[in-house]
Amino acid sequence: MNMIEFRNVSKVYEDKTVALRNINIGIKKGEFVFLVGPSGSGKSTIIKLLIREIPVTSGSIFIAGRNVCNLKYSRVPQLRRNIGSVFQDFKLLPNKTVFENVAFALEVIGRPGYVIKLQVPQVLKLVGLEHKMKSYPHQLSAGEQQRVSIARAFVNRPPILLADEPTGNLDPVNSEGIMKLLSRINLIGTTVAMATHDRNIVNSMRRRVIELEEGEVIRDQKRGVYGS
Amino acid sequence: MIFRPKYFFGETFSGLRRNFLMFFTAISTVAITLFMVGFFLIIVYDVQAILASVKSQVEVAVYLKDNATQEFKDYLEQEIKSWEEVSEVVFVSKEQALEKFKRDNEGSEILKEIQGNPLPASFEIKLQSPEKVEQIALRFLTKDGTYIDGVDEVIYGQNYVQKLFSITAIAGSIAFLIIIMLLLAAIVLIYNTIRLSIHARRKEIEVMKLVGATNWFVRIPFLFEGFFEGVAGSSISVIMLFFMSNYLLIRGEKAIIDTLRVKELAILGSSNVILYIYAGIIVLGGLIGLLSSSFALKRYIRV
Ligand SMILES: Nc1ncnc2c1ncn2[C@@H]1O[C@H](COP(=O)(O)OP(=O)(O)O)[C@@H](O)[C@H]1O
Numbered sequence: 001m002n003m004i005e006f007r008n009v010s011k012v013y014e015d016k017t018v019a020l021r022n023i024n025i026g027i028k029k030g031e032f033v034f035l036v037g038p039s040g041s042g043k044s045t046i047i048k049l050l051i052r053e054i055p056v057t058s059g060s061i062f063i064a065g066r067n068v069c070n071l072k073y074s075r076v077p078q079l080r081r082n083i084g085s086v087f088q089d090f091k092l093l094p095n096k097t098v099f100e101n102v103a104f105a106l107e108v109i110g111r112p113g114y115v116i117k118l119q120v121p122q123v124l125k126l127v128g129l130e131h132k133m134k135s136y137p138h139q140l141s142a143g144e145q146q147r148v149s150i151a152r153a154f155v156n157r158p159p160i161l162l163a164d165e166p167t168g169n170l171d172p173v174n175s176e177g178i179m180k181l182l183s184r185i186n187l188i189g190t191t192v193a194m195a196t197h198d199r200n201i202v203n204s205m206r207r208r209v210i211e212l213e214e215g216e217v218i219r220d221q222k223r224g225v226y227g228s
Numbered sequence: 229m230i231f232r233p234k235y236f237f238g239e240t241f242s243g244l245r246r247n248f249l250m251f252f253t254a255i256s257t258v259a260i261t262l263f264m265v266g267f268f269l270i271i272v273y274d275v276q277a278i279l280a281s282v283k284s285q286v287e288v289a290v291y292l293k294d295n296a297t298q299e300f301k302d303y304l305e306q307e308i309k310s311w312e313e314v315s316e317v318v319f320v321s322k323e324q325a326l327e328k329f330k331r332d333n334e335g336s337e338i339l340k341e342i343q344g345n346p347l348p349a350s351f352e353i354k355l356q357s358p359e360k361v362e363q364i365a366l367r368f369l370t371k372d373g374t375y376i377d378g379v380d381e382v383i384y385g386q387n388y389v390q391k392l393f394s395i396t397a398i399a400g401s402i403a404f405l406i407i408i409m410l411l412l413a414a415i416v417l418i419y420n421t422i423r424l425s426i427h428a429r430r431k432e433i434e435v436m437k438l439v440g441a442t443n444w445f446v447r448i449p450f451l452f453e454g455f456f457e458g459v460a461g462s463s464i465s466v467i468m469l470f471f472m473s474n475y476l477l478i479r480g481e482k483a484i485i486d487t488l489r490v491k492e493l494a495i496l497g498s499s500n501v502i503l504y505i506y507a508g509i510i511v512l513g514g515l516i517g518l519l520s521s522s523f524a525l526k527r528y529i530r531v
């Protein structure tokens with residue numbers, strides 16, 4: 001069974017921009033997938049549809065076999081608890097420490113204190129930042145900040161992790177670190193989908209590549225590279 | 229949803245601590261605007277009380293001719309009593325009028341010059357609705373504009389009564405407008421301050437939504453905060469009003485009581501209007517704070 005499945009999905013924004021045309025994608029549990037394509041090809045739109053930040057125009061999206069397009073508004077938080085998401089701009093809260101930023105994700109979904117005390121140090125260890133728990137985001141490098149945001153996305157152990165250009169603001173060395181981290185998270189069994197237009201990263205990883213162009217899938221390759 | 233007071237209060241107060249400037253701005257906005265509202269309420273209430281008391285003193289005095297018969301007096305009294313605009317009719321006989329005149333002018337030279345009893349008997353009519361005074365007075369006139377037989381003269385302050393009524397009507401609507409405008413200004417100002425302080429924390433809201441916090445979980449700390457700011461601000465305005473009333477306005481009211489004999493004033497009146505104003509302002513503050521946060525959140529929550 002597919003963990004993520006798009007069936008004939010189209011997305012037209014309010015201003016009539018056609019962002020996706022009749023997309024069909026199936027991503028299996030535990031897979032690592034790159035979404036590639038030039039800027040404006042529809043990568044971010046796919047991510048936004050998955051976390052129900054925006055509604056589909058037509059077609060349906062299944063997550064773990066469940067159609068999430070007709071999900072009631074009150075069920076959306078539950079969906080998001082099962083999908084970690086990471087962005088180019090980290091979205092960290094500047095006035096909270098590393099620990100607090102990660103703990104915040106558990107607090108706001110009502111997890112009790114002992115779970116927070118247990119899981120936050122664990123996940124910070126996983127991303128290699130256990131020694132920076134008391135630092136504030138502005139005291140960290142961009143690479144470290146992205147690790148914190150990955151820790152926050154993953155602290156609740158979601159089965160799916162989505163990353164929208166997570167290395168977009170990072171230099172090659174830091175990017176490589178982030179890719180190692182995402183691979184490790186994938187190895188634990190997490191389904192990972194990452195949107196990027198970083199040619200080198202895609203080529204060095206040799207994972208499945210789905211290429212988009214003007215909202216259409218033009219290539220879906222098992223151990224692909226960027227651009228054919 | 230699990231209610232977690234520690235999180236909600238913690239989040240509310242750590243929010244307050246971190247956004248001290250926003251918090252301070254919101255509270256002082258509430259305090260100042262509601263102080264203005266309260267201050268005007270007291271003033272307007274007192275002005276209305278004075279006008280109402282002046283209005284209630286409007287009377288029609290019907291002076292009778294000395295040759296008016298007892299039957300005529302009885303008939304007239306019954307007739308006047310049957311008018312529904314009338315609240316009270318008192319017959320003042322010639323003797324009573326003289327006595328009152330003597331009392332009012334004790335020790336004066338005039339008394340020595342009075343021979344016999346030159347004062348007429350009269351009916352003093354108090355009105356249920358003072359606005360009708362002119363209509364009442366007209367009932368003592370015949371078609372050709374002379375007084376009916378037995379009546380010598382009808383006096384009701386012909387010139388000033390109509391002016392008084394138009395003044396009270398205008399003053400009433402101006403006061404109402406001022407209060408409404410102040411209230412609107414207060415609501416707009418408070419709403420905007422709270423909206424700004426929520427705007428300053430939109431990133432927090434975005435992250436909360438992203439990791440799957442329910443709407444209520446996002447909303448509650450902000451609602452707490454808005455409510456708290458409203459109640460704190462309005463409490464401060466009540467404290468300011470309290471000192472204002474007890475050290476300043478109360479002197480004005482004492483003067484009004486001494487000179488105009490008006491009783492039902494906001495601070496010194498027997499019905500404790502001032503306490504209702506205080507309570508109303510605190511309730512209003514809490515309500516505006518709560519509703520402002522709730523409306524301001526709408527824009528940020530639906531993501
Ligand atoms: N909120 C929006 N309203 C209107 N058009 C949008 C919106 N977001 C994205 N688009 C348009 O949809 C297309 C796909 O955008 P996007 O998914 O962000 O592409 P990518 O992430 O691959 O750069 C682009 O043409 C973009 O201009």
Ligand SMILES: [Mg+2]
Pocket residue numbers: 043044045164
């Ligand atoms: Mg994008």
